[in-house]
Amino acid sequence: MAAFAGPEIERLIALLAKLPGMGPRSARRAALALLKRREALLIPLAAALAETADKVRSCSICGTPDTRDPCSICSDPARDNSLICVVEEAGALWAMERSGAFRGKYHVLGGLLSALDGVGPDALRVTELVGRTRGGEASEVILALPATVDGQTTAHYIAERLAGSGVSITSLARGVPVGGELDWLDDGTIVQALRARRPT
Amino acid sequence: MAAFAGPEIERLIALLAKLPGMGPRSARRAALALLKRREALLIPLAAALAETADKVRSCSICGTPDTRDPCSICSDPARDNSLICVVEEAGALWAMERSGAFRGKYHVLGGLLSALDGVGPDALRVTELVGRTRGGEASEVILALPATVDGQTTAHYIAERLAGSGVSITSLARGVPVGGELDWLDDGTIVQALRARRPT
Secondary structure, eight states, X not given: OOGGGOHHHXXXXXXXXXXXXXXXXXXXXXXXXXXXXXXXXXXHHHHHHHHHHHHOEEOTTTOOEESSSSOTTTTOTTSEEEEEEEEXXXXXXXXXXXXXXXXXXXXXXXXXXXXXXXXXXXXXXXXXXXXXXXXXXXXXXXXXXXXSHHHHXXXXXXXXXXXXXXXXXXXXXXXXXXXXXXXXXXXXXXXXHHHTOOOO | OOGGGOHHHHHHXXXXXXXXXXXXXXHXXXXXXXXXXXXXXXXXXXXXXXXXXXXXEEOXXXXXXESSSSXXXXXXXXXXXXXXXXXXXXXXXHHHHHHTOOOEEEEEOSSOOBTTTTBOGGGTTHHHHHHHHHXXXXXXXXXXOOSSHHHHHHHHHHHHHHTTSXXXXXXXXXXXXXXXXXXXXXXXXXXXXXXXXXXX
């Protein structure tokens, strides 16, 4: 593909096509946009990627990618050490931070248990989480994991591993999302929202 | 956005969001994928972009991006010098090449005339095209421009500029695309396909 454009562009397209949401066609469009906007996009993006590869590491405490270690959140004295929010990936952490509703610390698992994908407990940062709860500062672990089979399997596994540690283990509430029309919601969500109904 | 992840990641997300088809959300997903796949994706993509920025230039004859000047197509002795296919961008050239149906040379305009976007004739490589047809080798200029108002305005402008040069000027046929159900085609295409009907 695009061999007539030289191996460099061909290789660039092949790599762009590996990004989530990209395919061969959108990768070609992206490569063209980069070639057209050499000074404004191609060179800055090359530099940003090189800098990220060079400077960004996983935080040794929570596992989130950052240029600092411990990361900005772990080293922020204003944040509550007694709350640890467990997330699958940094993307979930960023979503929690955008909500502005959480002022505790995080723990990034780096994935979910998955029999299908062959992801076992050793691939996740659960032992590190157990170690953090042993430190004595944490009083609550909030499991902010996806409401999927893998997410819930992982939640149960973590709850088991933390049993007896003395910290309380909670999960994000399930229910009707803000702006959610009942008509468009799946049955499972309606069942959970009904079970967890609260006085208005 | 994502300021808690350090300015490098924030900047990377902002640049990724400028790629066509990407928005803030998909740029975050792409950045996460890059961070997760450091060795397999982040470092190779940084290198591919740097190499492209470093080596790829526009061909001084046809304007297509390539590491060679003249480009691989312009310097290919097996290709027919008497045919010049005029395209808007390298993306259209790549599409023509994928079809495998054209063995002549190309001329990349670098855009289309657009009153709305303020693109005038000087922004396009039309004078270079006129110069190429004066060389004497070209006998036909094929306008492979989009079937849009800007595409057709540009086609008319080029036809005017080439008038009296002695080369014949043709355009890609309009009609029902392969696999095209009449039910889903716009009226304009049906009108053109009917007008240009041919004996079966």
